[in-house]
Amino acid sequence: MNRAFPWLVGLVFVLSVFVDIPKHQFSFPFNCPGICLRIGDFSVNQEIKTHLGLDLQGGTQLVLQMKTEEIPAGQSVADYNERARKVIDRRINGLGVSEPVIQAIGQDKILLQLPGIDDIQQANEIATRQAKLEIKIPDKDNPGQYKSMTPPLTGEHLNPTYVSFDNANQPVVNFEFTGPDSDRWVQLSKDFLRQPVQITLDGTEISAPTIDTVFTSGKGIIQGRFTVESAKQLSLLINSGALPVSLQVIQSSRVEPTLGRDSVNKSLVAGAMGLLLVAFFMVAYYRLPGALAVFALLYYTALTYAVFRLIPVTLTLAGIAGFILSIGMAVDANVLTFERLKEELRSGKSLRVAVEEGRKRAFPSILYSNLATIMSAAILFYFGTGTVKGFALTLGIGVAVSFFTAVVVTQMLLHGAIEFASLRRRALYGVEERAPESPRDGREPRPAPAV
Amino acid sequence: MLFHFVERKWWYFLLSGLLIVPGVFFLAIGGLKPGIEFKGGTLLDITFATTPSSTELHDFFGGLGHPEATVQGVAGGRMEVRTTEMLPKELGETEAALKERYGQDTRMDSSVVSPSFSAELIQNAVKAIAVASVLIVLLIAWAFRNFGWGAFRYGLAAIVSLLHDAAVVLGIFAILGYFLHVEVDSLFVTAVLTIIGFSVHDTIVVFDRIRENLRLNPGEALNPVINFSIMQTLARSVITSLTVVFTLLALFLFGGYSVRNFALALLIGIVSGTYSSIFNASQIVSLWQEVEDRLRHRALTPAS
Numbered sequence: 001m002n003r004a005f006p007w008l009v010g011l012v013f014v015l016s017v018f019v020d021i022p023k024h025q026f027s028f029p030f031n032c033p034g035i036c037l038r039i040g041d042f043s044v045n046q047e048i049k050t051h052l053g054l055d056l057q058g059g060t061q062l063v064l065q066m067k068t069e070e071i072p073a074g075q076s077v078a079d080y081n082e083r084a085r086k087v088i089d090r091r092i093n094g095l096g097v098s099e100p101v102i103q104a105i106g107q108d109k110i111l112l113q114l115p116g117i118d119d120i121q122q123a124n125e126i127a128t129r130q131a132k133l134e135i136k137i138p139d140k141d142n143p144g145q146y147k148s149m150t151p152p153l154t155g156e157h158l159n160p161t162y163v164s165f166d167n168a169n170q171p172v173v174n175f176e177f178t179g180p181d182s183d184r185w186v187q188l189s190k191d192f193l194r195q196p197v198q199i200t201l202d203g204t205e206i207s208a209p210t211i212d213t214v215f216t217s218g219k220g221i222i223q224g225r226f227t228v229e230s231a232k233q234l235s236l237l238i239n240s241g242a243l244p245v246s247l248q249v250i251q252s253s254r255v256e257p258t259l260g261r262d263s264v265n266k267s268l269v270a271g272a273m274g275l276l277l278v279a280f281f282m283v284a285y286y287r288l289p290g291a292l293a294v295f296a297l298l299y300y301t302a303l304t305y306a307v308f309r310l311i312p313v314t315l316t317l318a319g320i321a322g323f324i325l326s327i328g329m330a331v332d333a334n335v336l337t338f339e340r341l342k343e344e345l346r347s348g349k350s351l352r353v354a355v356e357e358g359r360k361r362a363f364p365s366i367l368y369s370n371l372a373t374i375m376s377a378a379i380l381f382y383f384g385t386g387t388v389k390g391f392a393l394t395l396g397i398g399v400a401v402s403f404f405t406a407v408v409v410t411q412m413l414l415h416g417a418i419e420f421a422s423l424r425r426r427a428l429y430g431v432e433e434r435a436p437e438s439p440r441d442g443r444e445p446r447p448a449p450a451v
Numbered sequence: 452m453l454f455h456f457v458e459r460k461w462w463y464f465l466l467s468g469l470l471i472v473p474g475v476f477f478l479a480i481g482g483l484k485p486g487i488e489f490k491g492g493t494l495l496d497i498t499f500a501t502t503p504s505s506t507e508l509h510d511f512f513g514g515l516g517h518p519e520a521t522v523q524g525v526a527g528g529r530m531e532v533r534t535t536e537m538l539p540k541e542l543g544e545t546e547a548a549l550k551e552r553y554g555q556d557t558r559m560d561s562s563v564v565s566p567s568f569s570a571e572l573i574q575n576a577v578k579a580i581a582v583a584s585v586l587i588v589l590l591i592a593w594a595f596r597n598f599g600w601g602a603f604r605y606g607l608a609a610i611v612s613l614l615h616d617a618a619v620v621l622g623i624f625a626i627l628g629y630f631l632h633v634e635v636d637s638l639f640v641t642a643v644l645t646i647i648g649f650s651v652h653d654t655i656v657v658f659d660r661i662r663e664n665l666r667l668n669p670g671e672a673l674n675p676v677i678n679f680s681i682m683q684t685l686a687r688s689v690i691t692s693l694t695v696v697f698t699l700l701a702l703f704l705f706g707g708y709s710v711r712n713f714a715l716a717l718l719i720g721i722v723s724g725t726y727s728s729i730f731n732a733s734q735i736v737s738l739w740q741e742v743e744d745r746l747r748h749r750a751l752t753p754a755s
Contacts, residue, residue, distance in 0.1 A: 063568060119543070120543060121539050121542075251565065251568050259498070266707035270706040277697035278694045317709055328699065336691075339686050364659075368655055369652045369656075372590060373648055380645075388640075
């Protein structure tokens with residue numbers, strides 16, 4: 001092994017621990033919440049933090065189904081999906097939700113996660129309100145009724161609306177038509193002077209003002225007995241644009257923040273207990289190599305958590321379960337190596353040779369094991385949704401990292417340890433002081449000899 | 452110490468049978484209960500300041516227009532209520548009604564899946580299982596590519612033992628579902644797939660040793676070689692499972708209610724996987740050989 005290598009491994013550990021420490025407790029030497037780098041034109045400015053899933057921090061999740069039958073034949077469903085997501089995204093931005101998730105599931109579904117919003121009705125409103133603004137004109141055939149213009153005059157071409165106050169100090173929403181719609185709006189004021197027109201949102205009347213002058217521009221106001229809040233909400237809905245297609249909630253879940261926090265604490269306890277049990281067992285059974293494996297396990301935990309924070313991986317309950325499970329699996333590579341090491345020692349090899357042989361001969365099995373697990377994690381990640389994806393991702397990352405720590409770090413520590421004469425006693429490796437002749441009766445085949 | 456792993460194979464097969472047969476029976480009578488993810492509907496997880504009785508809560512939901520609601524008490528004085536699908540508006544009304552009736556600090560977590568979506572989730576699960584099966588068979592084929600013409604029997608034995616593990620987990624959850632209304636969700640499917648991966652790997656480690664020892668001892672009979680190979684890999688198999696069992700046990704005991712069944716499924720599967728890789732997989736290979744020998748023997752000495 002290269003002389004610089006142990007230093008490199010040590011450096012990775014120190015960096016991992018640095019990344020793991022919450023930055024509000026420890027921000028020296030950087031005056032920024034994460035990684036801030038600038039090399040020439042290349043700059044990184046990433047905040048490092050643990051991203052908790054909805055089930056851990058509380059919030060609302062909705063899965064929305066597009067009504068694909070509303071989409072004209074020949075139009076791309078995926079296209080409508082993207083447009084709908086953009087509309088929802090704009091609405092959420094207006095609300096100031098931190099770290100929302102808006103993803104397509106397949107072509108005709110949308111996953112929406114709103115951390116911190118625990119009013120499911122509000123979430124539903126944001127996600128499914130069509131927000132189609134339309135101006136309707138008096139219907140001559142049915143007095144008192146209104147009808148759509150041909151073609152309908154909708155809120156599709158509007159400048160951004162805003163809230164102001166009218167003479168009576170009531171909040172109103174200001175809008176302005178652009179392009180040809182602006183001319184139609186002016187024309188409408190000529191055609192229906194001194195008549196009421198109806199302003200509707202999703203077919204429901206908001207107000208029906210009477211036109212008392214001919215307009216000179218596309219501007220207008222909506223008065224509708226608003227509160228400041230509801231006027232702002234309406235303005236936001238109109239500005240975000242109408243959903244291009246109706247959406248329907250097909251899955252919803254809501255988690256109380258307090259219950260989420262409770263789950264985080266329980267998972268932490270479970271993780272610590274799991275780590276402790278494994279550590280205790282490894283030391284009791286494998287002695288010195290076991291103790292080194294525990295170091296490697298701590299290294300593993302620090303590095304994996306750092307990877308989660310850097311990528312970043314959103315941790316969910318199932319994800320943490322995958323992480324904890326991977327702690328148990330991470331030891332497998334060590335067990336395979338140490339069992340081989342014992343065998344080599346018993347067959348009379350010197351410690352140095354046995355360590356080297358143990359590593360070499362255990363390696364194919366370790367590779368198989370990790371590949372098999374990473375493969376199943378990949379399948380689960382690809383086909384799974386939500387919880388399953390979280391589990392697959394953390395399990396996969398965990399196993400990949402453990403491949404590094406169990407093979408490289410443990411070996412390095414082991415090679416380092418046998419440099420010390422006092423650490424070379426065979427008993428420290430769980431093997432009797434003198435190698436006994438391997439017991440044989442006539443029926444037992446020769447064991448695979450160490451080459 | 453010499454343990455008779457191969458000679459006593461029928462005892463080990465019997466033990467597996469005793470585990471699997473009741474499970475299959477309860478599977479057949481529909482013991483495996485699908486959760487709302489696969490069935491559609493609403494699951495409410497309600498935390499009360501003072502927990503009402505389940506009949507009272509059932510009547511309360513009847514009053515809200517959900518006489519079909521099933522109520523089940525869970526850890527920490529919480530109640531799980533299952534009803535048909537509720538839309539967001541109804542959820543809001545339900546929560547308001549709960550707070551009015553049982554106090555403002557009543558907390559309600561909800562999870563709703565519409566039946567149309569659950570059908571798709573089932574489809575996804577089936578797809579994942581199908582793809583995993585194909586890949587597992589490919590992995591087995593690759594792992595045994597050097598086994599020569601005997602590769603097929605090893606591959607088959609590995610597949611039989613992974614089916615064994617899947618059957619044990621499914622069977623036990625069918626029994627749990629039948630008696631304790633334990634439901635299965637997509638995390639359960641995940642657990643089964645994880646178990647399958649683990650089981651195959653365990654089996655491959657043992658078979659690898661058998662191959663190595665066969666190569667080093669040409670002319671040796673198969674059964675003693677198998678026995679010895681299992682002895683050699685025994686410590687590794689048991690210890691690896693033990694460390695995983697430790698972490699899963701921690702998860703099961705301390706990890707909180709929602710991952711408990713998941714941890715349990717994994718726990719059962721890992722233990723079963725270790726058992727089948729030690730006591731079933733190689734024994735199937737041995738059985739194959741014995742049957743083959745007997746057939747050949749019969750062919751050589753035609754019955755007079």
